Amino acid sequence: MKKLGIVLVCVLSVLKANAQQDKHFSMFAESPVYMNPATAGFMPGKLQLFTNFRMQWLTVSDNPYRTISAAADTRVLDNGNFMGLGLTFYNDVAGDGQYMINEVTVPINYALEVGKNSHVALGLQFGWYSRTLQSAAFTWDNQWTGASFNTDLPSNEAIFGQNFSSSKFDLSTGFHYYGHVKENVRISLGVAGHHLTKQKINFYSDDDKLFRKLTIHGQAEIKQIGTTLTVYPAFYGFLQGPNMEFTMGSNFRFLLRDASRTTGYFSETALSLGAYYRFGDAVLVNAILDLSGLSIGAGYDINISGMSKATNSVGGFEVFIRYRMKFAKKGLGNPSIH
Numbered sequence: 308m309k310k311l312g313i314v315l316v317c318v319l320s321v322l323k324a325n326a327q328q329d330k331h332f333s334m335f336a337e338s339p340v341y342m343n344p345a346t347a348g349f350m351p352g353k354l355q356l357f358t359n360f361r362m363q364w365l366t367v368s369d370n371p372y373r374t375i376s377a378a379a380d381t382r383v384l385d386n387g388n389f390m391g392l393g394l395t396f397y398n399d400v401a402g403d404g405q406y407m408i409n410e411v412t413v414p415i416n417y418a419l420e421v422g423k424n425s426h427v428a429l430g431l432q433f434g435w436y437s438r439t440l441q442s443a444a445f446t447w448d449n450q451w452t453g454a455s456f457n458t459d460l461p462s463n464e465a466i467f468g469q470n471f472s473s474s475k476f477d478l479s480t481g482f483h484y485y486g487h488v489k490e491n492v493r494i495s496l497g498v499a500g501h502h503l504t505k506q507k508i509n510f511y512s513d514d515d516k517l518f519r520k521l522t523i524h525g526q527a528e529i530k531q532i533g534t535t536l537t538v539y540p541a542f543y544g545f546l547q548g549p550n551m552e553f554t555m556g557s558n559f560r561f562l563l564r565d566a567s568r569t570t571g572y573f574s575e576t577a578l579s580l581g582a583y584y585r586f587g588d589a590v591l592v593n594a595i596l597d598l599s600g601l602s603i604g605a606g607y608d609i610n611i612s613g614m615s616k617a618t619n620s621v622g623g624f625e626v627f628i629r630y631r632m633k634f635a636k637k638g639l640g641n642p643s644i645h
Contacts, residue, residue: 348391425486518548556583
């Protein structure tokens, strides 16, 4: 009975937070275009395709959070300066009412070359944001028989059987820096603002609006000279109304097969292992296999928050597939500064 009470409290907490449900990925560094529209086009190669799947709170609810996303981004007008273009799709479903968020965005940025292999970019993102809820899937107190719920009994609820939906325009912006600080060290830093239009989240009125979201992120690439190891420390944080989160850690990439002189990055084979800490919430671990331009990754969240009694420390499971294509020998930004 005690465990049931804990579960009910946790589920209610999840449902309360659900009103401000937003993108949430543990392997955030693998597709930064979700965090910041100014990062579109910043990758090895010329075109990047990405998709992932995430499932969370399996031990708390029979209908856990399920997230599917897909993204593509590329560079055009690529002669020192360049323009980054992208397209992303995000779908998140949770709970008995199949509370669903669909989001389609188009990130656009312009990157200015400020030094050898260094760029700053300013981006905008235009989006369509939709929310739906199916009330017919709920059970109500009038349907409780004393032992179980009987859905054949009338609920006497005004909203019973109704499906609710709301769709709005969404706008985001961001700033991004990417550059070499040493021959063996690259860094990227960014800040972004999301949901600038504060679209409504109440199905009945415009009283409740989605909080604007401030995001910061960064990553370094530090090649260990004379070894096959590259270290990728990274951080991600956001502030959205009363909600905040900060995650930091690192991936360690081991080169298993070196690239040829002619094909470069796209002949490498490498294994990356990572560990991160989401403050006050979870320890995140991941493994990523890079096979030339194809990457396959899996991550797992070990819950250490107050919900761990209900979750048995089971947090979320996440997998992704990414493919990068290179159409010419020139690299990022086709440097014009030498």
